[in-house]
Amino acid sequence: MNGPILTVEGLSVTFPSLQGKVPAVRGVSFTVGREKVGIVGESGSGKSMTGRAILKLTPPRAQVEARHLRFRGIDLVAASEREMRGIRGRRIGMILQDPKFALNPVQTVGRQIAEAFRIHRRASGTEAKQRTLAMLEAVRIRNPHRVYDLYPHEVSGGMGQRIMIAMMLIPEPDLLIADEPTSALDVTVRISVLRILDELVSERGLGLIFISHDLNLVATFCDRVLIMYAGRIVESLPAAELHAARHPYTRGLLESLPRIDERRARLPVLARDPAWLIA
Numbered sequence: 622m623n624g625p626i627l628t629v630e631g632l633s634v635t636f637p638s639l640q641g642k643v644p645a646v647r648g649v650s651f652t653v654g655r656e657k658v659g660i661v662g663e664s665g666s667g668k669s670m671t672g673r674a675i676l677k678l679t680p681p682r683a684q685v686e687a688r689h690l691r692f693r694g695i696d697l698v699a700a701s702e703r704e705m706r707g708i709r710g711r712r713i714g715m716i717l718q719d720p721k722f723a724l725n726p727v728q729t730v731g732r733q734i735a736e737a738f739r740i741h742r743r744a745s746g747t748e749a750k751q752r753t754l755a756m757l758e759a760v761r762i763r764n765p766h767r768v769y770d771l772y773p774h775e776v777s778g779g780m781g782q783r784i785m786i787a788m789m790l791i792p793e794p795d796l797l798i799a800d801e802p803t804s805a806l807d808v809t810v811r812i813s814v815l816r817i818l819d820e821l822v823s824e825r826g827l828g829l830i831f832i833s834h835d836l837n838l839v840a841t842f843c844d845r846v847l848i849m850y851a852g853r854i855v856e857s858l859p860a861a862e863l864h865a866a867r868h869p870y871t872r873g874l875l876e877s878l879p880r881i882d883e884r885r886a887r888l889p890v891l892a893r894d895p896a897w898l899i900a
Contacts, residue, residue, distance in 0.1 A: 798830045804834075
């Protein structure tokens with residue numbers, strides 16, 4: 622199908638407080654096609670809340686509004702909870718930051734992946750196990766039969782993240798939201814996991830929203846980058862052109878990164894302009 626997989630227009634998320642409504646996401650608009658779109662910003666900029674709002678996984682007190690929030694022609698704003706249960710996992714998958722908290726500690730990883738397939742595909746136990754073993758092999762896990770029977774505490778962080786990728790991809794979704802999927806991993810494991818994710822997303826023709834605070838990582842991994850500040854998208858540009866960003870916030874983030882080939886006595890401190898909140 623041609624055209625965007627996801628269209629977001631005017632998405633806002635607010636929380637009530639004693640001082641009034643506190644905005645977490647302010648009128649965000651973007652589209653995602655068969656591409657890797659990175660969302661970058663500081664902690665508290667609204668990156669993760671944007672991803673959760675798409676799936677209606679915000680806290681109960683959150684107030685979510687949007688002019689348009691459409692996925693494959695489905696109005697997600699008007700979708701009921703029952704309809705969303707058919708979309709979450711099956712058509713839109715979400716990889717969370719730390720598999721230690723995302724996986725069930727009292728079930729084997731194989732059973733959890735197979736359950737994700739059976740729920741969304743109504744398959745038999747035998748078929749689900751076969752597909753799970755094939756998916757474990759696809760994410761480059763050696764000896765998938767042994768790993769199938771392990772519990773989450775028996776696997777490393779890198780293997781746990783591969784298991785999360787397998788669990789989210791086994792129902793064959795159209796869109797994947799990855800929320801800081803490699804931040805808890807060391808550099809070498811991170812590269813390996815990203816390479817696997819990149820291959821699987823490309824092979825299956827998925828759309829990917831990659832949420833991160835790492836500018837260098839997003840610049841090399843994604844096709845397009847959205848820069849968020851205080852709940853707003855302040856700049857959108859191709860990842861290959863991130864070095865030529867023009868918004869002062871993006872420039873400030875880039876300038877604050879240490880560089881091996883450049884000696885500086887002190888990294889510059891980002892100066893914030895109140896006008897960015899209303900731009």
